[in-house]
Amino acid sequence: MDSRSSTAPRQGPLAGIRILAVSQFGAGPFATQNLVDLGAEVIKIEDPTVGGDVARYVPPATNDADSLYFQSFNRGKKSITIDFRSSEGVEVFHHLVEKSDAVFNNLRGDLPEKLGLTYDTLQKYNPAIVTCSLSGFGRTGPRASEPGYDPIMQAMAGYMSLTGEPDGPPGKAGVSIIDFAGGYAAALGLVAALLEAKTNGLGRDVDVSLLDTAVSMLTYFGSWSLNTEWQAVRTANSSHQTIVPAQNFQTSDGWISIFCAKEHFWKKFAELIDLPHLITDERFASFAARYDNREILIPILAERLLQKSNDEWLLRFRGIVPSGPVNSLSEAFEDEQIKARGLIVDVDHPTYGPIKQVASPIATEGSNQAFSAGPTLGQHTEELLRDLLSMDEVEIKRLRDNGAVG
Known part of the structure; x- marks a missing residue:
C-alpha cells in the first residue's frame, strides 16, 4: 500500500532529524523553535555551572x-x-554528535572554533554533521569576537535612521526583528545543508550573522542608495518612502493602515472615501504625481478619514483596498484571521498551568505539534545518556559526580 494514501496523521517534514543546540536568549532558540515546530528533535545543551540559558531568568514572569x-x-x-x-x-557531547544530524549555536563569532563546534572539528565523529553558527557579526571580519544584539544591528544597518517620526530621534522596531529574521535565515541555511548531507553524506559549516541579515533585508533601499542619489528619511505616520498613499491614517476613534500599491487600489480608495474627483486630478494621476504632490494630497485624505470610525472605514475597504486596523497586542490576538489560522496554541506547563503561546507561521501537515512545555534545566540529561548513548547508572553517576554533566 502506498504510504502516501495512508489515513494516519503525517509527521512534520523534519521528523527524524536530531539537532544539538548550544544556544541561549532569543535569536538562536527562535531558530530551533521553528525547527521543532516542523518536527525536528532539538536537544538543548545547557551549561550547569551558570544556571543554563540566561533566558530562564528574564522578567516579567519567572x-x-x-x-x-x-x-x-x-x-x-x-x-x-x-x-x-x-x-x-566534551566526550559526552561528541557521542551525541555521532547520533545527530546538526549542531547549532548562537555564540560569539570567535567561539565556535574555540569550543570545537565547527565542521572541521566534528566531522571525524560524524562526516554528515551540519554545523550552523548564528552570531552577531559572523565568524570573520574585525568584529567577529564581539557580542552583538538586535538593537545594535538595527542601529548599525541604518534601520533606526528610518524609524520614527521625522522630527523625533532614531527609533528601533518594537519587536526584535533582526533576532527573529536571523533565526529564520539560520534555520533555512541549516535545512539547506541538511538536504545536501542527506544526498552526499557530507556536512558543512553554515555561518549566519545578525548584521548580515539586517543588511540583506535592506533590499530595494540598498539598491536605491547604492545606485542613485536617493536618500532614505524618516517619514510621518509610518508612510512608505515612495508610494502614496501608503501609511497610517487617524480616524475618529483610532488608526488604520492603508497601502495603495497599485493604481486600481488608489482609484477604489478615492471612490470609497467619497472623493472620486481626486482620480482625474492630474496632480494625483500616477504614482510619480502623487509622490511629487504628497504634501497636498495627504492632508486632504487625512481630513476625510477623520470623519468616520475605524470600523466604518474598514468595512468599506475590506477586500477592495488593502487595509487593516492599527491594533494593540491584545486586539491582534483577538483578530478573526489570526484565530482562524491557529496561531495561538495551548501548552500545559507543570507549574504555570495552561499557557498560551504563538505558533510557527509555517503551516503544513504535521507542523506545530510541539505542545509540551519547554524543559526544566537538565530535565532530559539522564534519559538521553541512558537511552540515546546507552550508558548505565554507574557511568551516569560517575559523570555527575565528576561534574561532566549537571
Missing part, C-alpha cells in the same frame, strides 16, 4: 529558572546539562 520568556522559545525541546570545561563533558 518561576524557579523557568520564565515565560524562556518558554516562548523552547517549547517541545529537550535539555541536557554538559560542562564543556570538562574533558568528559
Whole structure:
C-alpha cells in the first residue's frame, strides 16, 4: 500500500532529524523553535555551572529558572546539562554528535572554533554533521569576537535612521526583528545543508550573522542608495518612502493602515472615501504625481478619514483596498484571521498551568505539534545518556559526580 494514501496523521517534514543546540536568549532558540515546530528533535545543551540559558531568568514572569520568556522559545525541546570545561563533558557531547544530524549555536563569532563546534572539528565523529553558527557579526571580519544584539544591528544597518517620526530621534522596531529574521535565515541555511548531507553524506559549516541579515533585508533601499542619489528619511505616520498613499491614517476613534500599491487600489480608495474627483486630478494621476504632490494630497485624505470610525472605514475597504486596523497586542490576538489560522496554541506547563503561546507561521501537515512545555534545566540529561548513548547508572553517576554533566 502506498504510504502516501495512508489515513494516519503525517509527521512534520523534519521528523527524524536530531539537532544539538548550544544556544541561549532569543535569536538562536527562535531558530530551533521553528525547527521543532516542523518536527525536528532539538536537544538543548545547557551549561550547569551558570544556571543554563540566561533566558530562564528574564522578567516579567519567572518561576524557579523557568520564565515565560524562556518558554516562548523552547517549547517541545529537550535539555541536557554538559560542562564543556570538562574533558568528559566534551566526550559526552561528541557521542551525541555521532547520533545527530546538526549542531547549532548562537555564540560569539570567535567561539565556535574555540569550543570545537565547527565542521572541521566534528566531522571525524560524524562526516554528515551540519554545523550552523548564528552570531552577531559572523565568524570573520574585525568584529567577529564581539557580542552583538538586535538593537545594535538595527542601529548599525541604518534601520533606526528610518524609524520614527521625522522630527523625533532614531527609533528601533518594537519587536526584535533582526533576532527573529536571523533565526529564520539560520534555520533555512541549516535545512539547506541538511538536504545536501542527506544526498552526499557530507556536512558543512553554515555561518549566519545578525548584521548580515539586517543588511540583506535592506533590499530595494540598498539598491536605491547604492545606485542613485536617493536618500532614505524618516517619514510621518509610518508612510512608505515612495508610494502614496501608503501609511497610517487617524480616524475618529483610532488608526488604520492603508497601502495603495497599485493604481486600481488608489482609484477604489478615492471612490470609497467619497472623493472620486481626486482620480482625474492630474496632480494625483500616477504614482510619480502623487509622490511629487504628497504634501497636498495627504492632508486632504487625512481630513476625510477623520470623519468616520475605524470600523466604518474598514468595512468599506475590506477586500477592495488593502487595509487593516492599527491594533494593540491584545486586539491582534483577538483578530478573526489570526484565530482562524491557529496561531495561538495551548501548552500545559507543570507549574504555570495552561499557557498560551504563538505558533510557527509555517503551516503544513504535521507542523506545530510541539505542545509540551519547554524543559526544566537538565530535565532530559539522564534519559538521553541512558537511552540515546546507552550508558548505565554507574557511568551516569560517575559523570555527575565528576561534574561532566549537571
